[in-house]
Amino acid sequence: MVRNLIVILGDQLSFEISSLEKIQKNDDKILMMEVSNEIEYANHHKKKLVLILSAMRHFADELKKNEFDVTYVEFDKSKENFTKELEHQCKKFNPKSIKITHPSEYRVLKEVEKWEKLLDIPVTILEDTRFFCKIDEFAEWANSRKDLKMENFYQKMRKKYKILIDEKEKPIGGKWNYDIKNRKRLPKNHPKIPLPLICKPDKITQRVITQLKKEFTKHFGDLEPFWFATTKKDALESLDDFIKNRLEFFGPYEDAMKEKEKFLYHSVLSIYLNIGLLNPHDVIQKVLQKKDLPIESIEGFVRQILGWREYVRGIYWHYMPKYNQTNFFNAKNKIPNFYWNGETKMNCMKNCINQTKEEAYAHHIQRLMITGNFALIAGIEPKQICDWYLSVYADAFEWVELPNTHGMILYADGGILGSKPYAASGNYINKMSDYCKNCEYDVKVKNGKNACPFNYLYWNFFLKNQKKLEKNPRLWTVFSTIRNMSEDKKKQIRSDSGKFLKTM
């Protein structure tokens, strides 16, 4: 008889996961399940499916090599969902208890919470200790404050973990945040940037690819070439490669965009962090060892992981299940087809969407200021955009995708996460990228047929939502321009926007 049945989910692929902490090899069994519901609840990018299934299979093999007793269930149509499959396995093994680390997504947690009653077996849900901030700890912080600024949370985490802090609890380098040094445009003749580590698919990955080619042809994106790491060893090599070849310039060019440079100086590590191949504590410690690199790169990178990543998780758990129910601007437009096929004359959108199709990856500023910004100013319904982000990126899990999409870019939460919407006109995109030079639209033109759509949609967005936003002190300049705008100009903006939105 099995003592504990330990369920490991597809994003818990680590020997350090809390559910394995007290495992006894002779008495306990590990269960990993590939199930249709998880594969099909979103139009997951094909590369995301290969990444998760191959990494799960590799992890199961590693566990077996270490003499753990593992039951691994491969997908077929009969493996419907976690609960049905678990029920089936419990009948076979009759475990005394079930153990699982806290699922990262609300939807899955709710499913797990029903197991005890349904199966009549005690179920223990353990804290996910991979994160720096516990869910309760975030709630305590959030409940004690009027506003939930990321910067305050980040400083608290820096102090708690003594990261980039001197003995007097002051930030190393003198400042908490070097954001101001993180906004350089990539110079014209900048040398070619080293690509992330390419991992050749091994036999396990090739088998997943073959199976997916047969079973899941309708999912979004290009399946091949597949180059992601699917083991901890290769993910660690990818981390070393980033530290060696790209970390130095991560800070200065964090907000830059360039045609044909898909990754720039970004780490491309979220895909490994989010499924457990990399541990965020280890990543930060390795980066901190590079004392000779510019502080704006080290601090900038630490801020993303210790600050943003932990903060969005905290927001997610603090506000779910209500978080995704809001629609502050009452945006109702349908997501245009070009989000799926890249067929648009807007060169910036075309580039970011085609790259997403190819790689299941876009860096933060592409997600925020191109595809996200467009969705915001074009008034696309939040649910449709959130579904898109959840599907198309290999690192997309609801706990991290939703606050970034619903909150950060769409401001659909009414300002819980951000202090103002990140709306931007073509001018910003032109300043931070080289997309505009190859575009059929003219970024310098504000109205009419050749005008960059970001220009009139930007003003249309603020005109439309004036009542909801004009009291925001951070938008003072925007609304002072609107107050001085002629009625003719406003009419033109509305007319151009109306015509453009109709074509979508």
Ligand code: FAD
């Ligand atoms: P880098 O730029 O190298 O950053 C280093 C690490 O910091 C990342 O690997 C990531 O773990 C963390 N990080 C950076 N920014 C954020 C952030 N805003 N929130 C959480 N973690 C962050 N990230 C996801 O992991 N999954 C998502 O589904 C996701 N959806 C997003 C949707 C939108 C609309 C936006 C604006 C951002 C989203 N992000 C998401 C955050 C961010 O864009 C990605 O983490 C980042 O692009 C991943 O690439 P990278 O590893 O090269 O990151």
Ligand code: DLZ
């Ligand atoms: C995303 C995903 C996919 C595509 N497939 C599986 C799977 O077959 N088995 C599994 O355990 N997890 C999978 N996942 C991840 C889950 O959808 C979900 O994100 C995690 O369970 C965390 O809640």
Ligand code: SF4
């Ligand atoms: Fe994008 Fe406008 Fe520039 Fe074209 S002109 S690339 S649509 S910002």
